[in-house]
Amino acid sequence: MQYLLMLYSDESGWDALSEKEQEEGVAAYTAYTQALAQAGALVGGNRLRPADTATRVSVADGKTQVLDGPYADSKEQLGGYYLIEAADLDAALAWAARCPGAYHGTVEVRPVWPTD
Template identity: 60%
Template sequence: MQYLLMIYSEENRWSQMTDSERQQGVAAYQAYTESLKKTEALLGANRLQHSNTATTVRLVDNKPQVLDGPFSDSKEQLAGYYLIDVPNLDAAISWASRCPGAAHGVMEVRPVWTAPYDAPSAA
């Protein structure tokens, strides 16, 4: 089953780290990513640009309303993700707990709906 592991962290933390701390962080993520690749669980991953580059779009009266920045204003922002394919939620949680992001932020684990999509029936 596919799961999206979302990494939420404080955006300014990276700029407050020393060069050595940043190098250690990059090495930790590289090792984690390699572990996922070796088990063939990794489907995709990426780091996101700073939230001030985000654009929020919603429909108001069927017309797009475009706003700069993220929808939520919180201390922690979505910083990146891993898309994995593992047998069950327990395995996904295990991988999320090993992610370096869990040590400096919050990991959200969410199952991916796969085709065919079946809408819940109204009872």
């Protein structure tokens, strides 16, 4: 079954890190991504641009509304995701616990509804 791991963190935290800490962060995510790939669990994933670059689209009464972000007054923003293949929720939670994002933010795990 596929699970989406959504990584939430405070976007301003990255800029507060030293260059060495940023390099260590990149290395941690690289190692995690490689571990997922080597285990055959990685389906896809990516880092997202900051929340203030997002655009929100909705349609009400046939009229399209486009709003620039950010939208939520929250300390944490969605900063990236991994789409993984795991045997069950427990396996997906184990991968989420290994994610570097779990150490400086939150990793939300959500099963993907399969489509035909």
